[in-house]
Amino acid sequence: MATQAREFLDPYTTAAENESLTPQKKIDGLNEIISATHMGMLTTRCATGELHSRAMSPASTEGLQFFFLANNASYKFDEIEADNHVNLSFIDTKTTNWASVAGTASISRDQELIKKLWSP
Numbered sequence: 001m002a003t004q005a006r007e008f009l010d011p012y013t014t015a016a017e018n019e020s021l022t023p024q025k026k027i028d029g030l031n032e033i034i035s036a037t038h039m040g041m042l043t044t045r046c047a048t049g050e051l052h053s054r055a056m057s058p059a060s061t062e063g064l065q066f067f068f069l070a071n072n073a074s075y076k077f078d079e080i081e082a083d084n085h086v087n088l089s090f091i092d093t094k095t096t097n098w099a100s101v102a103g104t105a106s107i108s109r110d111q112e113l114i115k116k117l118w119s120p
Helices: 003-009 011-016 023-037 075-082 111-117
Strands: 040-045 051-056 060-062 065-067 085-092 097-104
Touching (some): 023 085, 051 075
Antiparallel strands (some): 085 097
């Protein structure tokens, strides 16, 4: 597809691929979206290959590292242990700014970290 047609038909991807922004500017933009939404979708893959998404609120973000607190009796723990590839997506409905981040997840049962992040 010609570049001009793609830019017209998919302006969101074109903006996200903006190579004039530094990686830090892109991270700052992501953090602005997260701050505005306070909620994202965590997608995992189950043993049969189906994708499961659920709303999650990050307890903390550090750069591109996200921390979530979750019920360890939920399926997401089994799914992450079986296949740690995940996707996080966020959208600010007021501006329609959005972000999708693919990566790997790990499970921590570090009680000190949980206490640090917990806010009822």
